Amino acid sequence: EVQLVESGGGLVKPGGSLRLSCAASGFTLSSYSLNWVRQAPGKGLEWVSSISGSSSYISYADSVKGRFTVSRDNAQNSLFLQMNSLRAEDTGVYYCARVLRDPVMKMDFWGQGTLVTVSS
């Protein structure tokens, strides 16, 4: 069974850092690109970042470029999002999602999400 489980969210002060993880199981991680998508409280979906199976292709939304870094460890079946210089507007639920059609489309499995709250 395909599963994606995010962790690492929490409360952090503005300017602080968090590292999110997404543990994958039930499929060969290296064969798939992965997206991070976030959702501010009561708002819609916003794409954050994408990383290809071999990490050769990485892209970021302008709103996080230079502050967030996506990475993956296929041997450990894990995806990561290092978030630095956090701002209040980064608050929301962060989902990891498997991509079936590179580079970003057809997200067929999503995790349950992890909540990030940036507040003083």
Add this chain to the structure above:
Amino acid sequence: DIVMTQSPLSLSVTPGEPAAISCRSNQSLQQSNAHKYLDWYLQKPGQSPQLLIFLGSNRAPGVPDRFSGSGSGTDFTLKINRVEAEDVGVYYCMQGQQIPPTFGQGTRVDIK
């Protein structure tokens, strides 16, 4: 960035009746290979989004055939033949024609 505009933003439907959601982009989502770079997702209350339709008109595995996607260029539609209670939630279209991928604002569907 490509701007995606959905309408209506909310819809109240009687069970068994049809429903349609429009999604428009400010640039064509159809490439020369004729693929339409548009997905539809449904986020049920309290859940993560789930894939309904990919490449404009292809149902994802397990999606009931009462859901259908159509359209081309900049105009796309998601139709539900006969709405059921389990179809409530927020529907999003998403373009993958260009990075960054962008979502519509979402259309909230509830049952009368």
